[in-house]
Amino acid sequence: MNTVNIMIVGVGGQGSLLASKLLGKLFTDEGYDVKVSEVHGMSQRGGSVVTYVRFGDKVYSPVITEGEADFIISFEKLEAARWAPCLKKGGRIIVNTQEIDPMPVITGKAEYPSGILDELTAKGGAVDAVDALSIAEEAGSAKAVNIVLLARLAKYFDIPYEKWTAAIENSVAPKFASLNEKAFEISYNIK
Amino acid sequence: MKKLMIGNEAVARGLYEGGIGLVSSYPGTPSTEITEFLAKYDDLHSEWAPNEKVAMEVAFGASLAGVRAACAQKHVGLNVAADPLFTLSYTGVNGGLVICVADDPAMHSSQNEQDSRHYAIAAKLPMLEPSDSQECYEFAKAAFGLSEEFDTPVILRTCTRVAHSRSPVEYGERVQPEKKPYEKNIAKYVMMPGNAKMRHPVVEERTAALARFAEDCPFNRVEKGGSEIGIIASGTAYQYVKEVFGDSVSVLKIGMSNPLPAGLIKDFAAGVEKLYVIEELDPVIENFCRGIGLDPIGKSLFSTVGEFSQKTISEAFGFDPKPFVSSDTLPPARPPMMCAGCPHRGMYYTLAKNKVTVLGDIGCYTLGAVPPLSAVDSTLCMGASVSGVHGFMLASGKDADGKTVAVIGDSTFMHSGITGLVNIAYNGSNSTVIIFDNSITGMTGHQQNPTTGYNIKGDPAGKVDLEALCRAVGINRVRVVDPYDLAECDKALKEELAADEPSVIISRRPCVLLKYVKTAPPLSVDPEKCRSCKKCMGLGCPAVSMKGGKAHIDSTLCVGCGVCEQLCPFGAIGKGERS
Numbered sequence: 001m002n003t004v005n006i007m008i009v010g011v012g013g014q015g016s017l018l019a020s021k022l023l024g025k026l027f028t029d030e031g032y033d034v035k036v037s038e039v040h041g042m043s044q045r046g047g048s049v050v051t052y053v054r055f056g057d058k059v060y061s062p063v064i065t066e067g068e069a070d071f072i073i074s075f076e077k078l079e080a081a082r083w084a085p086c087l088k089k090g091g092r093i094i095v096n097t098q099e100i101d102p103m104p105v106i107t108g109k110a111e112y113p114s115g116i117l118d119e120l121t122a123k124g125g126a127v128d129a130v131d132a133l134s135i136a137e138e139a140g141s142a143k144a145v146n147i148v149l150l151a152r153l154a155k156y157f158d159i160p161y162e163k164w165t166a167a168i169e170n171s172v173a174p175k176f177a178s179l180n181e182k183a184f185e186i187s188y189n190i191k
Numbered sequence: 192m193k194k195l196m197i198g199n200e201a202v203a204r205g206l207y208e209g210g211i212g213l214v215s216s217y218p219g220t221p222s223t224e225i226t227e228f229l230a231k232y233d234d235l236h237s238e239w240a241p242n243e244k245v246a247m248e249v250a251f252g253a254s255l256a257g258v259r260a261a262c263a264q265k266h267v268g269l270n271v272a273a274d275p276l277f278t279l280s281y282t283g284v285n286g287g288l289v290i291c292v293a294d295d296p297a298m299h300s301s302q303n304e305q306d307s308r309h310y311a312i313a314a315k316l317p318m319l320e321p322s323d324s325q326e327c328y329e330f331a332k333a334a335f336g337l338s339e340e341f342d343t344p345v346i347l348r349t350c351t352r353v354a355h356s357r358s359p360v361e362y363g364e365r366v367q368p369e370k371k372p373y374e375k376n377i378a379k380y381v382m383m384p385g386n387a388k389m390r391h392p393v394v395e396e397r398t399a400a401l402a403r404f405a406e407d408c409p410f411n412r413v414e415k416g417g418s419e420i421g422i423i424a425s426g427t428a429y430q431y432v433k434e435v436f437g438d439s440v441s442v443l444k445i446g447m448s449n450p451l452p453a454g455l456i457k458d459f460a461a462g463v464e465k466l467y468v469i470e471e472l473d474p475v476i477e478n479f480c481r482g483i484g485l486d487p488i489g490k491s492l493f494s495t496v497g498e499f500s501q502k503t504i505s506e507a508f509g510f511d512p513k514p515f516v517s518s519d520t521l522p523p524a525r526p527p528m529m530c531a532g533c534p535h536r537g538m539y540y541t542l543a544k545n546k547v548t549v550l551g552d553i554g555c556y557t558l559g560a561v562p563p564l565s566a567v568d569s570t571l572c573m574g575a576s577v578s579g580v581h582g583f584m585l586a587s588g589k590d591a592d593g594k595t596v597a598v599i600g601d602s603t604f605m606h607s608g609i610t611g612l613v614n615i616a617y618n619g620s621n622s623t624v625i626i627f628d629n630s631i632t633g634m635t636g637h638q639q640n641p642t643t644g645y646n647i648k649g650d651p652a653g654k655v656d657l658e659a660l661c662r663a664v665g666i667n668r669v670r671v672v673d674p675y676d677l678a679e680c681d682k683a684l685k686e687e688l689a690a691d692e693p694s695v696i697i698s699r700r701p702c703v704l705l706k707y708v709k710t711a712p713p714l715s716v717d718p719e720k721c722r723s724c725k726k727c728m729g730l731g732c733p734a735v736s737m738k739g740g741k742a743h744i745d746s747t748l749c750v751g752c753g754v755c756e757q758l759c760p761f762g763a764i765g766k767g768e769r770s
Contacts, residue, residue, distance in 0.1 A: 012527065024357050028195045035323075036357035038197070039299050045558065045634075046733055047527035061434040062323075062356035062427070065502035067513030078522050087516040102525035106736045107563050107728060110523035125516040142747060 003056035005064045006153070009083045010075025011100050012049045015146040019073070020051040022150065022171040027055035029167075030159060037062035048079060048102075071156070073149050075132075076100050081116045089124045094152045096132040096145060128152055130187065139183035147172075147180045151187035161188070193361050198354040201324040201362075202263075202291060202347065203228035205331025207235070210368045212258035212286070215240045215249035217606065218635040219265030220300040221354040222293035226263050227638075230647045234367070239638055239647050242573070242606040243268035247275045247290065254288040254344075255380065257371030259335045263291035266307050267572065271607070273310070276344075280314045281390040282380050283342035283397075285371050287335030290316075294350045296471045296498035300634070302553065302570065304497070306472035311346050311449035315398050318346040318449040319410055322429045324358040326446065330410065341397055341404075348448065350471065352427045352498065402450040410446030413459055417441065421463025423456065423476055423487065427499070428469045434501040435508070451479045460485050467492075471499050529558045531734040532710065532750035534700035535627050537674035538598075539566045540730055540754070541681050542625075547594050547688070550583060552576040552608070554600040555633040555702075563731045567598070574599070574607030577624055581611065584620040593688045596623045602632035602640040605655065609664070615693050616665030623687045623694045626657060627674075629702040637705065661695045668694035675700060677757045703750055711751025712766060716742045720763035727755040727764065 006023065008016045017038055024036040032055040039049060052064045066085050072093045074080035080095045087093055095117060104110040121127045130152055136144035147168060154164045168184060169177050196204065202225045206214070213236045216226040230237040236253075240246035246262040253260035264272060269292045276290065292310075295301040311318035317337060319330040327349065334345040378386050405411060416438050424432045425445035432442060443459040445451065460466045460480075468477040468489040477489035492507045493499070506512070529536055539559040542549055543566040551557055551567035552575065560567035569579065580597035587595070599608045604626050615622045632638040639645045644654035661669045668690055672683045680698070687694040701708050713734075721741045728735060734748035735755055742763065744755075756764040 011525065013530075021357070024195050028193075028359055034195060034357070034359060036195070037352060038355045038357070039351070045527040045530060045555065046525075048525040059358075060430040061501045062352050062358070062430065063500050065500045067515030068501075078525070081518045081520040082522040082525075084516045084518040089514045089516060091516065093516075101733075101736050102523050103528055103562065103731065103733070104523040106733065107731070108725075108737060109562075113520045113522065116518075116520055119518060119520060120516060123516045123518060 001056055003054050003059055005069045006053040006071045006073065007064050007069045007083060007086055008051040008053065008073045008075070009079045010049055011079065012045055012047050014075045015143065016049060016051050016075055018171060019146040019150055020053050022167050023053045025170070026159065026163065026167045027053075032056060033059045035059045035062040048082060050083060071153060073153055075145065075149065077116055078102065078112065080120060081113065084120055084123070084125065087125050090126060092126040092128060092156065093120060094128045094130065094149055096149060097129050098131070098133045098145075130190070132187070135187050136183055139186055140179040141176070144180050144183035147183045148187040151184045154188060192363070193359055195357050196324045196328070196360045197224060197357050198321070198324050198327045198349055199224035200228045201327035201360045202331045202349070204360065204362050205328040206261050206289060207232055208363055208365045209287075209332040209335040210259045210366055211235055211261055211335070212367075212370070213250065213253040213260040214238070214262065215246040216263040217241070217243045217246050217268060218632055218638040219268045219293075220635055221295060221349075221351045222263045222265045222268070222291060223635045223638065224354075225291055226647070237647050239640060241641055243272040244274060247272040247279075250288060250290075251275060251279055254284045254286045256285070256373050258286040259368065260286060261289040261291060263293075265301065266292060266294045266305050267301065267303065268292070269307055269310055271573065276310065276316075277314045278382050279344050280316050280394055281382055281387055284338055284344060285373065287338035288344040289331065289334045289338060289347055290344050291347045291349070293354045294348065294472070296350055299351050302572065304472060306475065307346070307348050308448050308475045309473070311348075312475070315394050316344055316346050316449065317341065317401050317447065318348055320348045320426050320446055320448045321353060322426050322444070322446070323353065324356065324360045327353065328360045328362055330446065333409070341401055343397055348426075350427055350498070398450055402452070405447050405450055405452040406454050408447055411452055411455060412444050412446070413455075414438070414442045414444065418462060419464050420467065421459055421465065422467045422469055423459070423480070424469045425476065426471065428471050431499050431501045431504050432469055435504045435510075445476060448475070451476060453483045456480060456485070457483060460487070469493055469499070469504065526561055527558060528561060528731065528733060529555065530703060531732055531748040532703035532752040534629050534674045534698070534703065535559060536730055536732065537677055537754045538625060538627065538680050538698040539564050541677060541684055542566045542596065542598075545594075545681070545684060547596055547684070548583075548591065550576045550579045550595070550597045552597070552599040552603050554603050556598060556600055556627050559598070561731070563729055573603050574611055577604070577608040577611030578614060580622045580624065581615045581618065581620045584622050592621060596625050596688070598625045598627055600633070601626060601628040601630065601642045601657070602638075604657070605641050609660065612661065612666065612695070613664045619693075621691065621693060623696065625696045625698055628657060628697050628699040630699075631702050631705060633702050637702070657697055666693055666695050668692060669697070671697045671699050673700055674698045675752050675754060677754060703752070711753070713746040713749035714744050714751055714753065714756055714764050714766060715746065716744055717763045717765065720761050722761055722763075724760065726758050726760065730755055730758065
């Protein structure tokens with residue numbers, strides 16, 4: 001099969017590393033070759049961060065470039081616009097509608113752009129917008145945003161539901177397992 | 192056994208199975224996790240050293256004693272350890288010695304993008320260069336044997352996209368060799384001129400033997416495709432070549448970057464019509480090819496700047512770009528910044544307010560240079576703030592007096608700030624040094640250091656008393672302030688700048704991200720009292736913004752540090768819900 005490319009983008013500290021680790025392990029267990037590329041260090045301090053997850057029969061490059069992503073999971077709305085050029089025409093972009101102001105917006109040097117989601121749709125992206133923060137809070141913790149977004153992605157794969165929840169159980173601390181499974185369930189069942 | 196590992200974990204696993212008995216390192220992105228993963232094993236000694244030079248010399252000592260040893264550092268860390276590196280090439284080893292170095296093309300978390308392969312050439316040492324996690328594991332495991340067989344330290348070079356990429360690793364079991372006996376050998380290990388003169392020819396012979404080994408070693412391989420195009424590539428560039436071309440071109444994959452195999456390269460070149468060299472950063476393989484009479488296409492097509500990707504290569508070969516979802520929205524930049532509640536912020540605000548010239552250093556606190564604080568004037572390398580401020584003060588005379596400081600973190604101060612402070616005391620400049628003591632090595636992900644009182648495993652350890660240390664080197668004026676207390680910071684700064692002798696201010700409060708740090712409830716703004724003066728915005732705190740013309744505090748980010756509360760002239764910021 002062709003390599004499937006998933007990008008996870010967001011703001012440093014939002015928990016995207018856990019999501020990429022979980023996906024990497026899940027696809028490995030499904031028997032695929034997998035590469036996941038992360039960035040650590042300075043860029044984690046509130047900066048724009050991107051993680052690449054690729055799986056298929058044989059994966060060479062650890063990164064995803066312009067027009068290659070089948071899926072982008074954006075943990076923050078503005079970051080969806082920033083990384084959109086990596087999305088292939090017709091590719092799916094799952095966007096958390098949460099807005100986190102970057103420093104130029106905070107200091108008044110720039111404005112937080114409006115109409116991002118409409119533009120992405122107009123330019124050929126299949127947009128799946130979700131208020132992940134509210135769903136995570138409903139499940140019990142704002143920290144479950146990453147699991148809420150993964151549940152949206154899960155809908156587009158033939159991997160059984162139980163395997164996703166088992167992967168979550170293996171990836172989070174035991175005391176948070178049920179909370180995260182609840183977040184996954186709520187998000188997965190939204191039409 | 193098979194597991195998805197980042198390159199650094201795979202290196203650690205390879206070293207572990209290869210029989211490592213000791214690792215000593217200083218953290219540095221993207222190399223840090225090698226040592227962190229090794230620290231999970233209890234049947235070897237692991238430690239954070241104060242700097243990379245100490246770490247490499249510790250590893251040398253273990254090797255001399257007959258134990259397999261390693262050190263790991265980022266590219267610029269190898270500069271710090273360059274002194275032992277060059278002469279270790281002459282002494283060779285007893286127990287195998289592996290020197291791990293991780294380059295950072297594109298500078299995701301670094302101050303330059305130097306190419307460590309030059310060190311292997313300059314120090315005449317073999318260098319292995321894996322291109323994914325499986326190779327990280329295999330090369331690291333094989334490196335000890337290579338080291339002992341050729342009596343040489345072996346450099347294992349990775350880059351960010353190898354060190355921090357996760358891919359499957361088939362791994363095995365640890366084989367711990369017997370400790371080799373230590374035998375006194377003055378001619379081999381005491382590098383004074385008479386002995387070193389005898390060792391240099393040995394190094395040259397060893398390099399020739401390694402070059403012969405490189406011709407058919409397991410680290411280099413030819414993957415035959417068509418005869419039209421032949422590409423020589425190493426490290427992550429190899430992966431990008433395969434991503435673009437698959438098996439349709441011939442590839443010579445170089446896994447041993449030094450010494451390079453002249454015969455293998457010539458044979459490969461003879462079998463293809465057009466020869467390319469694709470390598471990130473400098474034209475090391477390309478220049479070698481020219482030296483043996485070949486004329487490959489290399490840096491005329493591929494940049495020496497930044498990191499590559501499959502896009503770099505397909506563009507260079509003129510392939511059509513892939514259609515993509517374009518966006519006309521120009522997203523405002525999102526640079527990294529100091530966290531909400533970061534203890535560095537209060538002192539930086541005080542420095543900016545007093546318009547002080549700040550010679551900065553390497554760590555989270557480098558972020559004091561970004562707007563709106565823009566409080567840092569220079570950042571060069573580990574320790575350069577303290578040494579640099581001395582030169583700046585002496586050169587500027589009265590112009591700098593009373594308005595210049597050095598700022599340096601606790602871990603960086605232990606790394607190489609202390610020597611600069613000794614110089615200030617010894618050679619007598621009226622310098623003020625501020626130690627940002629957040630009680631951890633922050634930027635690299637919370638590693639312990641000699642000032643924290645804990646070792647790499649989190650066990651209690653010897654603890655440097657910073658105040659006593661500064662006094663001991665000859666600084667009489669040493670004081671401690673809490674950076675959450677703006678009035679105290681301002682008073683301390685003004686007094687120490689006015690003093691007629693060198694001084695140290697220790698700005699002490701633990702990193703707000705540390706698990707043991709208890710944060711306060713978030714603050715909020717009373718919009719009735721807020722007069723939109725934007726004074727609080729001057730802090731550059733990610734939790735504070737203007738919403739509808741009034742200051743607003745994001746309760747999910749605020750940790751209640753209270754610094755903005757002290758700044759507000761109208762008492763609009765306070766605890767709890769405010770009407």
